Amino acid sequence: MTTVGAAALLTPAVAAAAATADGPTFVYDLAQLDAHAGVIRSALPTGTQLLYAVKANPDPRLLAVLDRHVDGWEIASRGELAHLRRHVPDRPAYFAGPGKTDAELTAALTAGVTLHVESARELRRIAALAGPDSGPRAGASRAAVLLRVNLPVPTDLPAVLAMGGRPSPFGMDPAEADICGRALAAGALPGIEFRGIHAHLASGLDADDCAGLADLTLHWAVAFGRRHRLPIAEIDVGGGMAVDYRRPADRFDWAGYGERLGRGIRAAGTDAVIRIEPGRSVTAYSGWYATRVVDLKRSHGRWFALVAGGTHHLRTPVAKGHDQPFVVLGNRSVLGNRSGADRPTASGPVTVVGQLCTPKDILASEVPVERIGVGDVVVFALAGAYGFTISHHDFLMHPRPAVRYVG
Numbered sequence: 001m002t003t004v005g006a007a008a009l010l011t012p013a014v015a016a017a018a019a020t021a022d023g024p025t026f027v028y029d030l031a032q033l034d035a036h037a038g039v040i041r042s043a044l045p046t047g048t049q050l051l052y053a054v055k056a057n058p059d060p061r062l063l064a065v066l067d068r069h070v071d072g073w074e075i076a077s078r079g080e081l082a083h084l085r086r087h088v089p090d091r092p093a094y095f096a097g098p099g100k101t102d103a104e105l106t107a108a109l110t111a112g113v114t115l116h117v118e119s120a121r122e123l124r125r126i127a128a129l130a131g132p133d134s135g136p137r138a139g140a141s142r143a144a145v146l147l148r149v150n151l152p153v154p155t156d157l158p159a160v161l162a163m164g165g166r167p168s169p170f171g172m173d174p175a176e177a178d179i180c181g182r183a184l185a186a187g188a189l190p191g192i193e194f195r196g197i198h199a200h201l202a203s204g205l206d207a208d209d210c211a212g213l214a215d216l217t218l219h220w221a222v223a224f225g226r227r228h229r230l231p232i233a234e235i236d237v238g239g240g241m242a243v244d245y246r247r248p249a250d251r252f253d254w255a256g257y258g259e260r261l262g263r264g265i266r267a268a269g270t271d272a273v274i275r276i277e278p279g280r281s282v283t284a285y286s287g288w289y290a291t292r293v294v295d296l297k298r299s300h301g302r303w304f305a306l307v308a309g310g311t312h313h314l315r316t317p318v319a320k321g322h323d324q325p326f327v328v329l330g331n332r333s334v335l336g337n338r339s340g341a342d343r344p345t346a347s348g349p350v351t352v353v354g355q356l357c358t359p360k361d362i363l364a365s366e367v368p369v370e371r372i373g374v375g376d377v378v379v380f381a382l383a384g385a386y387g388f389t390i391s392h393h394d395f396l397m398h399p400r401p402a403v404r405y406v407g
């Protein structure tokens, strides 16, 4: 039962913050994040760089904690770049993402950000913008780039989100990367400082599959360098480490991944700097979304618990198609005596929904609970990644959630 897994993770500090919250609130556990990031860092082979994919959660307090553990930041917009410069300015940023505009590219070049190039056309545009003889940065130093590649991946890969190995807007096919390789080797792009290869092929992978994709990328990058006689100084093998929303207490096997990645690096025979760029698996466990049951109703034989807030704050379960694991804090010791006889309660399978006027506003569907009642606090686990920032906040113009920090 999902609620059992989530309950095991709930610390007294998070429970207290959730129980006393006034309205829908994200509670972030900074101590948990600090410890977890330390575990990730120490599992990686010596010299491997750790980037955090800021899109997973750009909360400044989380970034400040992660700043103690990461080597840099993976970003996908000018907004993220400005945000980093404001809150954690000291570490390098690496800018991926399809469809970068000239304004974004220029801002990145001006800030000295390394670009993960998504197409041959984008590479030519960067070369033109970077100079050395033309464009807004004429005379400035060259643009540092990694080519982002969309490599063929095993067809049976159980990835939850695939960005590569199939037709996609992300990265370039190997043949297009070869066109770039030939142009770079021929010195046809003087504004470009070629640094290496980047691939982020899928998300939601276990340690074995993730290390398998890293192997694939490492070998491909080394062969690309040999084929074009280009030095490969950096290889970024991407993020995508799984978070299992059905088993909230489970964790990606960082030790196993680190061990396999180390073997893969040795087997590829590369002395390039190797990077990973996880997002979800870094911050998911540090965030909780707390709210209260406003109404409880039985509709055509099924129980619905209607909570304040909803998927305009936490779109994760809709985006990923899962039931967000949760804990019901109906306990008197936490909430005081709320279990009066007039308080409607339900038990058994309950669907927890938000306040939006759409049948898609479902946080968890038909999940068995011991008891849930009007006024109970419901705390959703694993809400620290792709939670508030991927949600459609303004739909119906409800208030935004509060944020609290513990630890």
Ligand SMILES: Cc1ncc(COP(=O)(O)O)c(C=O)c1O
Pocket (backbone or CB within 6 Å): 053, 055, 056, 074, 096, 097, 200, 202, 203, 204, 238, 239, 240, 241, 277, 278, 279, 280, 281
């Ligand atoms: C280029 C890139 N790198 C890293 C990530 C992080 O992926 P995850 O959160 O699955 O680790 C993403 C997510 O979409 C991405 O697009």
